[in-house]
Amino acid sequence: MKNFSAIIALAFLLLLSTAFADDVSIDQLKQTMIKSADEVASYDYSRMAECDIVYRNESLQDIFEAAKATDGKVNLTAKSGWWSHQLKDTGTREVLLWQGYLINGTEYWKEGDNWTQFILNDSQAVLDDYNDLPGQVELLNYSDITITGSEEIDGEDCYRLTAEPIVLIQKAILGTQIFASYLASPFPLPDELDVADFNFENTSIIENSDVSVTAWVSKNDSLLKRIKIDSSLTLDPAILNIAEQNFTIQSILHETTDYTDLGQSVQIELPSEAYNSSYRMQGADWRWAVFGLVEP
Amino acid sequence: MIQSKMTCPAAGILSVLSILALLCLGTVCCATAQASADPARTHCVSSGYLYRTSPSLNGGQGICSFPDNSWCDANDFYNGSCGPRLSPNIVPGYAFETGSTKAASMQEICLTSGGKIKSVHTPYGDINVCVFPDGTTCDAKAISEGRCGADYWMIYAQSWLNAP
Numbered sequence: 001m002k003n004f005s006a007i008i009a010l011a012f013l014l015l016l017s018t019a020f021a022d023d024v025s026i027d028q029l030k031q032t033m034i035k036s037a038d039e040v041a042s043y044d045y046s047r048m049a050e051c052d053i054v055y056r057n058e059s060l061q062d063i064f065e066a067a068k069a070t071d072g073k074v075n076l077t078a079k080s081g082w083w084s085h086q087l088k089d090t091g092t093r094e095v096l097l098w099q100g101y102l103i104n105g106t107e108y109w110k111e112g113d114n115w116t117q118f119i120l121n122d123s124q125a126v127l128d129d130y131n132d133l134p135g136q137v138e139l140l141n142y143s144d145i146t147i148t149g150s151e152e153i154d155g156e157d158c159y160r161l162t163a164e165p166i167v168l169i170q171k172a173i174l175g176t177q178i179f180a181s182y183l184a185s186p187f188p189l190p191d192e193l194d195v196a197d198f199n200f201e202n203t204s205i206i207e208n209s210d211v212s213v214t215a216w217v218s219k220n221d222s223l224l225k226r227i228k229i230d231s232s233l234t235l236d237p238a239i240l241n242i243a244e245q246n247f248t249i250q251s252i253l254h255e256t257t258d259y260t261d262l263g264q265s266v267q268i269e270l271p272s273e274a275y276n277s278s279y280r281m282q283g284a285d286w287r288w289a290v291f292g293l294v295e296p
Numbered sequence: 297m298i299q300s301k302m303t304c305p306a307a308g309i310l311s312v313l314s315i316l317a318l319l320c321l322g323t324v325c326c327a328t329a330q331a332s333a334d335p336a337r338t339h340c341v342s343s344g345y346l347y348r349t350s351p352s353l354n355g356g357q358g359i360c361s362f363p364d365n366s367w368c369d370a371n372d373f374y375n376g377s378c379g380p381r382l383s384p385n386i387v388p389g390y391a392f393e394t395g396s397t398k399a400a401s402m403q404e405i406c407l408t409s410g411g412k413i414k415s416v417h418t419p420y421g422d423i424n425v426c427v428f429p430d431g432t433t434c435d436a437k438a439i440s441e442g443r444c445g446a447d448y449w450m451i452y453a454q455s456w457l458n459a460p
Contacts, residue, residue, distance in 0.1 A: 049419060128415065135417035142416060142425065142433065168425065168433055169416060176420040229419050255419045 029159070030141050032222035037137040040223065042075045042266040045132055049255040053181050057247040064184035065090035073266050074131050079105070079123070080268045081130025101270050102130050108274045115277030133259060136227050140215055142166050153216045153225040154260065163213035170211045171200055177233050178205070181251040192242040203241045209233045228256045334358070336374035345373075406434075 047070040055062040067090065072083040080103050087096040099110040105123040109116045120126050143163035151160050165173070182189045192198055200206075209232060216226040233251045237244040340347040340360035347370060349358050358370035368378035406413050406426035415422045426434045 129422070132417070135415045135422045138414045138416045138425075139418070142414070142427075166433065168435060169418065169423070172423045172435070173418045173420065176418070180420065231419060253419055 026145050026147065029147075029217065029222060030145070033137050033217060033224060034134075034141060036222045037133050037224065040133060040262050041077045042264065043073075043133060043262045044260045044266060045072045045074075045257055046070065046260070047072070047255065047257040049253065051180075052250075052252045053184060054250045055186055055247070056249075057187070057245070060186060062184075062186050063091070072130070072132060073268050074133070075266045075268055076127070076131060078268070079127055081127060082268045083130065100130075101268065101274065102126055103268065103270045108270060108277055110271075110274070115274050117274070117277040132257070133224065136257065137224055139163075139165060139169065139213065139229075140224070140227070142169060143213060150219070151216060153218075153258075156225065157219045158216040158225055159219060161215045161217060163215060165211060165213060167206075170206070170209075173211050173231050174205055174209050174233055175200065177209075177231055177251055177253060178235065181233065181235065181249050185249065187247050187249070190240070190242050190244050192240070204239045205233070205235075208235075208239045223262050224259055226256065226258050228254070230254050334370075336360075336370040339374045340370050 047068075049068045049070070051064070051066050051068075053064045055064075066087060068085055068087045070083060070085050072081070074081045081101070083100050085096075085098045087098070088094075089096075097110075097112060101108040101110075102123065105120060107118040107120055107123075107126055109118070140161070140163050143165045145161050145163045147159050148162050149160040151158055178193070179189075182193075211229075211231045213230075214228045215224060217224055231253045233249075235249040235251070236247060337347045337358060340358075346361040347358055348361060349356060353359055353367070354369055359367045360370045360373040361367040372378035403413060409426075410429040411426045414425050414427055416425055423435065428434070
């Protein structure tokens, strides 16, 4: 009986310590992730984003599919950055190319074969935009995180995390996804959505959506190696709480980003033809907005 | 830092669809052809500005609004006889960020409250969040509008989609 009690006590202590360790490890992991990301001065990244939107009503069914592949380099020491996007419209098979360089306080865009130069008043703010990693870490920092296992990424042992962003972030994602869904829509944007007092709380959008994040973080140095964001959304007049003829829009967005060569030497060179670039204030192709705006 | 890319805090999605119709991209576009009739509107939106109409402005005729809240008659902007007061060769969103008193105000309010501004990645671009000492959060743009606590998602969404 005495031994049994000791075993029970030991098991209780083990259980308690495990639970405590989990709490501490997640909090500590967030802190070390932020610290590690702040200390990284250079890295490469690649990102794949896919968007599928299905439109249905009694008489039609349309689908818009697009994919965006992004590569990027960041060198904070040299205050330079580069990103390259390739957007493929699956329906038309059209491919759009877009590159951005930040070199010596000037930003250059290459869209197709056309170069555009931007003289910046605040190049540090633009460098912050190019510095992709901290924003991803902050997404995890402002999420409810659970360690769900261990996996190797590029031969490195990593924690596998699942994360649920705070509601503010979920709404920012879903709110934009609603409007992005209407970019290719055969249904007109309802008047209720075209006024600024549309009330998210009066709808069932959250209940009919899912925003989930999965991340892989190095056990060795707490650097983020891979992060995957999945957002799905279903819209109809009842969900939006609007008076419209019946329709359904189902929108799915997947985005996966891999970070490599963290802390390694990263060279970013501006192609010579960029120096002959013209100045321009035109807009970009609308399909970029399906993945956000003018940024990776 | 997605705010830096915003140009105008309001709608215009139909105008975006009008660009779509002009591009005439497959069956999707055909359904939106009805929105492509006004070249002045299309020119305004494709330039990254906000097209809108209001009975109290410009006799109800369409206007093109710029980031500093100035505006032109949409047809005048289309004809080139009126334009924004922006430094040349600077994309509108960038000019908005560097010249905006609202952006500075947002930062000032957040920092003087002991808060920190965090840029958070989303698949649609980064958003700025002010994190107060007690751990509560507020969208940074909502702070500048005195609407902390309100959902500012719609302004973000519409601004993104109405931007260049």
